[in-house]
Amino acid sequence: MMLKRNRKIRVLALVLAMVMVLASVDIGAFAVETDSDMETVSDDFETTSGDELPNETEGETPGSTTEGSGETVAESGRPEEPDETSTESRTTETSDETEPEDESKLSETDEETSPDDDGQENVIEETMNALFVISWYDEGNVAERRPEDIRRLIEIYADGELLDDTRFDITLLNEDQDGDGKPEPDRAYGLETYYYVISNLPVYTGAKDGSEEQTKIIYTIKEDRAAIPGYKAMDTALLDSSAGELQNKMAAPGDTMLLEAYEGEGRETRNRFVNYLPEYSVSGRVVWDVEDSSYPEIESYFEDYFAVIEEDRDYVCHTVTYSKDEEKENIWNFSITGLFTTNEDGSAASYVLHPAELEWFKTTPASVPVAQDMEDVEFVYTLSDPKAAIMSVDIEDKDEERTAT
Structure with missing residues (x-):
């Protein structure tokens, strides 16, 4: 009977010790610092609740027994420190739980700073060249009334807005054949014809960083008639039947023409202006x-x-x-x-x-x-x-x- 009584007292003492620990220790600290203590106590509880107990002798019990009460406490007044094996196990479990969270944060940071997403490194400005042609019917410029700079004559528009002529480059394709420093025009049907290429016109409009949608730019070209007083846009009726091929490529008087991309081969284009200086017959x-x-x-x-x-x-x-x-x-x-x-x-x-x-x-x-x-x-x-x-x-x-x- 005494043995059974002592056994009950020991169980109650262990339960009381657990309640005291829970009441006096912070829950977070308990989860981290006393996890192994609880395991040890739980092991002891399972052992004492069994049908058989090992032979106990003095010195074998982890604590001392107070006479008359039967209470058993640790020598230090608190649960024993966990062993190293249990600590390593807890450390590994904690690391495994927190590692996915750290990887998620790192992934979000990479996406915000990725050069592929901010557009700065991947957006390449696409440009194009355009060809236009100007022919003159003025007796070979005998009166020297053509403009010296072709920029004074032409106007280029991007989506209907007149461009500053400093924003694009114009190159004359005609070559100096006589060595006199003057490019030679093509001569046919009484006309003198010159070919020009406008370079590096942006193809799209919109922010380069991809923050807004880019749309294709529509370029048009026309002549400023005020730059060549007295000249008129050539009417096809002034050309004889042998110039039929040219008639199909001429702009009507006052036309604004669509600029098309020029790939650098040939000189065929519908962007042709023919300027005629009327004269008395x-x-x-x-x-x-x-x-x-x-x-x-x-x-x-x-x-x-x-x-x-x-x-x-x-x-x-x-x-x-x-x-x-x-x-x-x-x-x-x-x-x-x-x-x-x-x-x-x-x-x-x-x-x-x-x-x-x-x-x-x-x-x-x-x-x-x-x-x-x-x-x-x-x-x-x-x-x-x-x-x-x-x-x-x-x-x-x-x-x-x-x-x-």
Whole structure:
């Protein structure tokens, strides 16, 4: 009976010790610091609750027994310290539980700072080149009225907004073939044609860092007509049938054209402007109404004696084409080009055809004003004094005879 009583007392003492520990120790500290103590106590509890107990002798029990009470406590007044094996086990379990949390935090940090996600390293600005063509119909720029810098003539728009001409580069593709430092134009149908490439136009708009959606830019090009006063956009009606291929590629007057990407091969494009400087069409003839051939040679006459006057001064931008009539040598046909309808400032121009006076000859009419297209202009030369002319010839003949003798 005494043994059974002692056994119950020991169980109650252990339970009481557990309650005291729980009441006096912080729950968190208990979970960390006394985990192995609880295991030890639990082991003792399981042992004491069994049907059989090992033979107990003095000195074998972990604590001392107080007489009359039967209470057993640790020598230090608190549970024994855990062994090393139990501590290592707890450390491993704690590390395994906290490691996934640390990996998650590290992964989130990598995503925020990843260069692949912020767009700075992966976004490459895509650019394109564009080709456009300008042809001139102005008698080879004889009046020198084309702009020296093509940037003064063209306007480039991005999504309808005019671009500053410093934001793009323009390269002339025509080459210097004569070694005079001037690129040679392509010549066909009376036109002089130049090819230009606009470089490094951004293809998309929007933030490069990917913070907003990028959209493709639509580029258009047009001419500033104010930069070339007097010029007009070429009408296909001014070209003959042999220029049919060119007619299909010309911009209509005042057109704004879409710029297309140019890959660097060939020079075919619909981005073509043809500028025409209108001129008067003038043609006629010179008639020598004399019986003999005492008039000058045709070449010297048109080079030295047939003048075009503009505003009281000689006009030098014209070209006279001449030839003798097939049936009558005393009739000389001529046509004049380069009599442009406008002055450099765009105002209307007018001219005067003025043959020079020749000794013993008079001209009818003395001059002809030109302010429109004119055909069948006629100048007739007659002897001003027939007797003087015959006398002059006789005198020259006698002088030649005396010199010969």
